[in-house]
Amino acid sequence: MRVAPYLLSLPALLLFAGVVIVPLVMTVLLSFHDWGQYKGIEPVFVLKNWQEVLSDSYFHEMFWRTFRIAFFVTLLAAMFGAPEAYILNRMKSPWRGLFLLVILGPLLISVVARTLGWALLFGGNSGLVNKALISMGLISAPLPFMFTETGMVVALAHVLMPYMVLAVWAALQRLDPQIENAAVALGAGPFTVLRRIVLPQVMPGILSGAIIVFALAASAFATPAIIGGRRLKVASTLAYDEFLNTLNWPLGAAVAVLLLVALIAVVVGASRLVERRYAQVFG
Amino acid sequence: MSKNGPLALAFHTLFVTFMLAPILVVCWVAFTPEGFLSFPTDRWSLRWFYAIARYPEFISAFWRSLWLGALSSAIAVAFSVPAALAIARYRFPGREAMTALFMSPLMIPHVVLGIAFLRFFTQIGLGGTFFGLVLAHIVIVLPFALRLTVASAIGLDRAIEHAAVSLGASEWIVLKRITLPLVLPGLASGWALAFINSFDEVTMTVFIAAPGTETLPVRMFLYIQDNIDPLVTSVSACVIVITVAALVVMDRAYGLERLLVGRGTDGR
Numbered sequence: 053m054r055v056a057p058y059l060l061s062l063p064a065l066l067l068f069a070g071v072v073i074v075p076l077v078m079t080v081l082l083s084f085h086d087w088g089q090y091k092g093i094e095p096v097f098v099l100k101n102w103q104e105v106l107s108d109s110y111f112h113e114m115f116w117r118t119f120r121i122a123f124f125v126t127l128l129a130a131m132f133g134a135p136e137a138y139i140l141n142r143m144k145s146p147w148r149g150l151f152l153l154v155i156l157g158p159l160l161i162s163v164v165a166r167t168l169g170w171a172l173l174f175g176g177n178s179g180l181v182n183k184a185l186i187s188m189g190l191i192s193a194p195l196p197f198m199f200t201e202t203g204m205v206v207a208l209a210h211v212l213m214p215y216m217v218l219a220v221w222a223a224l225q226r227l228d229p230q231i232e233n234a235a236v237a238l239g240a241g242p243f244t245v246l247r248r249i250v251l252p253q254v255m256p257g258i259l260s261g262a263i264i265v266f267a268l269a270a271s272a273f274a275t276p277a278i279i280g281g282r283r284l285k286v287a288s289t290l291a292y293d294e295f296l297n298t299l300n301w302p303l304g305a306a307v308a309v310l311l312l313v314a315l316i317a318v319v320v321g322a323s324r325l326v327e328r329r330y331a332q333v334f335g
Numbered sequence: 336m337s338k339n340g341p342l343a344l345a346f347h348t349l350f351v352t353f354m355l356a357p358i359l360v361v362c363w364v365a366f367t368p369e370g371f372l373s374f375p376t377d378r379w380s381l382r383w384f385y386a387i388a389r390y391p392e393f394i395s396a397f398w399r400s401l402w403l404g405a406l407s408s409a410i411a412v413a414f415s416v417p418a419a420l421a422i423a424r425y426r427f428p429g430r431e432a433m434t435a436l437f438m439s440p441l442m443i444p445h446v447v448l449g450i451a452f453l454r455f456f457t458q459i460g461l462g463g464t465f466f467g468l469v470l471a472h473i474v475i476v477l478p479f480a481l482r483l484t485v486a487s488a489i490g491l492d493r494a495i496e497h498a499a500v501s502l503g504a505s506e507w508i509v510l511k512r513i514t515l516p517l518v519l520p521g522l523a524s525g526w527a528l529a530f531i532n533s534f535d536e537v538t539m540t541v542f543i544a545a546p547g548t549e550t551l552p553v554r555m556f557l558y559i560q561d562n563i564d565p566l567v568t569s570v571s572a573c574v575i576v577i578t579v580a581a582l583v584v585m586d587r588a589y590g591l592e593r594l595l596v597g598r599g600t601d602g603r
């Protein structure tokens with residue numbers, strides 16, 4: 053056995069052991085500690101926080117809301133991001149690069165600035181979004197977006213949309229255009245080509261994009277905090293409150309660890325399913 | 336390949352509008368002449384841009400973010416170069432697990448990382464310090480640096496190195512004169528991507544930044560939590576303009592697609 057690769061990665065390994073693994077283990081331990089308003093954190097082993105998080109209906113509702121929002125965000129991203137990636141891929145040279153920059157660029161723009169944009173667009177009953185929807189005749193009365201789940205879903209779909217476009221785009225690059233041409237030559241209409249040729253081949257891309265978007269939506273913090281305000285809580289904003297307002301760190305740690313475990317379960321489970329289903333495509 | 340029909344182009348127009356609307360709206364409101372949030376139509380004003388100068392906390396937070404990003408990305412690149420060479424050139428037991436560990440900050444929710452760092456730094460006496468921020472940012476931007484470094488290390492033609500060795504170059508000379516210059520473009524773009532991610536990071540940083548060590552996104556976030564006024568839109572507009580400028584430079588220099596999609600990486 054050669055030692056060179058281990059020596060080369062040793063600095064980074066030590067860094068990650070010290071600054072990632074140790075803090076995560078400390079957080080798991082913290083979730084088993086006791087806490088009181090006056091005594092602070094007591095380093096004893098109790099199941100109190102976990103019992104509270106797992107049995108209290110307040111936490112059930114909050115986790116349920118978190119995953120419901122993540123689900124709808126993923127759905128929106130797949131419904132709009134996947135077709136857009138396909139359209140983008142069929143564009144000609146200057147437009148293709150330009151619009152790719154326009155659509156992927158927001159990924160690198162501060163999430164606080166982007167969410168602020170949505171807060172301005174929603175802005176109460178006179179917000180621009182409502183004015184636009186009413187003038188298009190889609191709705192008759194203004195919809196509440198600020199401080200609602202609908203607003204959170206729309207803003208998060210915008211924040212995470214580039215990830216979906218990126219995943220589908222990457223899948224489209226591996227696609228052989230000759231297959232499409234062959235289908236057309238054999239007499240298939242555009243919708244048949246899309247449904248029978250393109251969609252099955254980019255499905256792994258859509259699914260891996262969906263996994264990324266779901267995981268990021270369920271753990272998003274800044275967007276739900278700004279759009280949801282102080283009342284409408286998701287898992288991450290609740291953990292933040294426990295840590296920096298209530299100061300009940302052990303309970304906050306339990307919420308965070310549960311979020312992490314639930315997300316790992318969903319992501320690993322979904323990835324396994326996708327890989328098994330598309331073993332031929334990946335292999 | 337056929338062309339996009341009118342329906343596809345209509346969809347595309349709506350999609351691009353959706354993607355750009357919130358960003359443009361921030362820049363639009365920033366030019367309001369009023370003392371409250373409004374959409375300027377006939378009268379435009381720079382008063383809220385001048386107003387930033389009266390809030391030193393935004394300015395100092397901006398410089399802190401800049402230094403934090405530059406420093407943590409540089410250190411992250413320094414850590415990832417040897418690790419990337421190991422991952423790209425050797426097949427060894429634990430290689431997959433090690434890569435997964437280095438990529439894990441992408442998968443672990445930043446809220447969880449923020450909490451973990453808060454607990455850890457408080458325990459070891461680094462709570463609320465700039466040094467703690469740097470440590471935390473090194474870890475969260477390392478995956479971006481590593482991914483691009485691995486990609487360029489894999490793309491490297493090893494015959495050039497062998498030629499240097501056969502011409503009598505020592506291992507150190509090969510590393511210094513051949514290997515590092517060849518992976519340098521990858522390192523530069525890895526640094527740039529790491530920098531942008533550090534500069535924008537808010538979720539993890541909001542847990543570990545204290546009043547004297549707030550970064551710009553954290554300062555903006557905390558400000559918005561209290562109230563939304565035109566000042567924060569003008570600050571955001573500045574951030575957007577800076578990011579877009581950096582983006583265009585990176586796109587010209589390296590290609591945004593290559594940067595974000597990544598070719599030949601096995602990280603993810």
